[in-house]
Amino acid sequence: MRDGPQAMDSTQATSTGRRGPGPQTTGRSARRFRGEMALAAVAAAFTLAQLLLVRPGMGLGWDESVYVSQVSSHGPAAFFSAPRARGVPLLVAPVAAWSSSTALLRDYLAVLSGLALYLALRAWWGVLPVRVLATAGALFATLWVTLYYGPQAMPNYWVAVSALAGTGCFLRAQANRFDRTALWGVGLSATLMAWMRPTDAVWATLPLLVLMVGARRWRRLALLTALVGGLAVGAAEWVIEAYASYGGLGRRLSDASRIEGGLGWHVAVADQLRTLGGRTLCRPCTGAAPALPVTLWWYALPLLAVLAAVAAVRVRRTAATLVPLACAASAAFPYLFLIGYAAPRFLLPAYALLAVPLADLLVRLVRTAGRISRPLAVTVVTVALAGHLAVQFTVLEHTVRRTTAAHREWAAVATGLHRLGVRPPCLVTGENYVPIAFYAGCRSAATGGHDANTTADGVLRTARHLPTATLVAPVGAPPGYARSWTAHQVAGLRVYIAPSPVPGARP
Numbered sequence: 001m002r003d004g005p006q007a008m009d010s011t012q013a014t015s016t017g018r019r020g021p022g023p024q025t026t027g028r029s030a031r032r033f034r035g036e037m038a039l040a041a042v043a044a045a046f047t048l049a050q051l052l053l054v055r056p057g058m059g060l061g062w063d064e065s066v067y068v069s070q071v072s073s074h075g076p077a078a079f080f081s082a083p084r085a086r087g088v089p090l091l092v093a094p095v096a097a098w099s100s101s102t103a104l105l106r107d108y109l110a111v112l113s114g115l116a117l118y119l120a121l122r123a124w125w126g127v128l129p130v131r132v133l134a135t136a137g138a139l140f141a142t143l144w145v146t147l148y149y150g151p152q153a154m155p156n157y158w159v160a161v162s163a164l165a166g167t168g169c170f171l172r173a174q175a176n177r178f179d180r181t182a183l184w185g186v187g188l189s190a191t192l193m194a195w196m197r198p199t200d201a202v203w204a205t206l207p208l209l210v211l212m213v214g215a216r217r218w219r220r221l222a223l224l225t226a227l228v229g230g231l232a233v234g235a236a237e238w239v240i241e242a243y244a245s246y247g248g249l250g251r252r253l254s255d256a257s258r259i260e261g262g263l264g265w266h267v268a269v270a271d272q273l274r275t276l277g278g279r280t281l282c283r284p285c286t287g288a289a290p291a292l293p294v295t296l297w298w299y300a301l302p303l304l305a306v307l308a309a310v311a312a313v314r315v316r317r318t319a320a321t322l323v324p325l326a327c328a329a330s331a332a333f334p335y336l337f338l339i340g341y342a343a344p345r346f347l348l349p350a351y352a353l354l355a356v357p358l359a360d361l362l363v364r365l366v367r368t369a370g371r372i373s374r375p376l377a378v379t380v381v382t383v384a385l386a387g388h389l390a391v392q393f394t395v396l397e398h399t400v401r402r403t404t405a406a407h408r409e410w411a412a413v414a415t416g417l418h419r420l421g422v423r424p425p426c427l428v429t430g431e432n433y434v435p436i437a438f439y440a441g442c443r444s445a446a447t448g449g450h451d452a453n454t455t456a457d458g459v460l461r462t463a464r465h466l467p468t469a470t471l472v473a474p475v476g477a478p479p480g481y482a483r484s485w486t487a488h489q490v491a492g493l494r495v496y497i498a499p500s501p502v503p504g505a506r507p
Contacts, residue, residue, distance in 0.1 A: 047114030059407035087195035194234025271342035416490035430471035
């Protein structure tokens with residue numbers, strides 16, 4: 001029923017003769033306010049946890065250095081390889097373009113990621129009860145990988161919240177053809193996903209496209225236009241750049257596949273399992289899997305997803321459960337079966353989408369339990385979630401501590417380079433060259449590997465007019481072009497410094 005004069009109680013008329021809001025309208029407003037506050041509380045807690053547990057002292061990582069350097073005033077842009085997209089540089093530009101403070105950047109991203117989580121949950125308003133949405137937000141926000149990557153200059157969290165928001169808006173638009181806000185939400189979510197990672201955007205939205213093309217009752221031209229148009233707008237820059245800088249779209253896709261290890265049938269399920277203990281990159285992925293308490297929640301996900309689907313079918317609320325489950329499976333598929341290595345952040349979109357049906361299952365379990373069994377159900381769910389949280393926060397603390405130590409070593413090497421006379425403008429190559437060069441304000445270059453962007457002759461030509469250093473691991477050997485350079489020991493690395501540049505020399 002729409003709010004209007006007929007819905008108002010005549011006893012609420014004011015002294016001026018105007019009708020006041022009826023009790024039903026007031027009750028709905030109060031419930032709406034409480035719901036908004038519940039979602040806002042989840043998002044605020046997520047932001048606060050990032051600021052307290054992740055932000056302190058953790059410098060930029062390798063990939064972050066690449067993304068931030070594209071817009072930073074701190075130093076030259078690092079080589080931008082074929083798989084990367086410009087979404088993250090655009091995201092961090094409001095801070096990185098004028099400040100080199102990593103702490104400020106982390107604060108900005110933590111607040112922005114909390115706001116994004118709120119908006120993603122809010123996109124599901126009316127599709128599922130607020131208690132389900134708040135629970136879904138809490139489940140996703142308390143994963144160690146979500147907290148770890150929320151304040152980082154990386155694309156995966158943003159693909160995740162965009163996929164979550166877009167799926168909710170899609171279901172709203174299907175239920176109400178007049179919901180223009182939902183249509184805009186689908187388009188904008190698809191645009192943000194494609195800005196961040198075009199290929200991930202396609203995988204995350206593939207089930208929605210299949211539904212609209214293959215099932216008559218799901219066909220809506222306006223909705224299909226919003227989704228496809230959003231993907232096209234978001235991916236446009238990536239496609240244009242492919243022709244401008246990478247030799248065409250086919251060449252860029254081929255290079256991206258090669259850098260990813262050659263996309264094809266690679267079962268990486270066990271590799272992803274090995275990352276659950278805090279390994280941020282598993283390439284090559286060897287060694288034992290973490291202990292069972294650390295991985296138990298991951299084993300439970302498929303079973304819980306099946307139970308959620310069965311429960312949804314029984315109560316005839318299939319769309320709100322099966323659609324996000326299908327999108328989660330599609331988003332996870334390439335990272336479980338098409339690449340030969342693993343990183344936990346790859347599955348963030350799948351976790352975000354899975355959180356909704358799993359939250360619905362947990363809430364339904366507690367609410368539908370009988371008077372006698374309800375206390376038992378509440379106890380079991382509470383104990384299980386408490387154990388899950390303990391594991392997640394333990395892994396997070398370990399990962400943040402280890403990462404912070406590694407980033408401080410990189411900063412120490414950069415400081416050592418400055419002491420040795422390698423100051424901007426300068427060039428750094430070798431071991432961990434990208435982040436260390438960024439910390440030092442130097443250009444970075446590689447003569448081999450996935451990010452090769454120069455040759456040995458190119459490095460030597462640069463060394464004639466710029467301070468140049470090559471970084472070598474303690475057990476490694478310097479490249480041929482640097483064997484005659486002066487060697488130094490700096491923060492656990494051997495640093496080979498080229499002879500002083502010739503005054504007036506040209507590259």
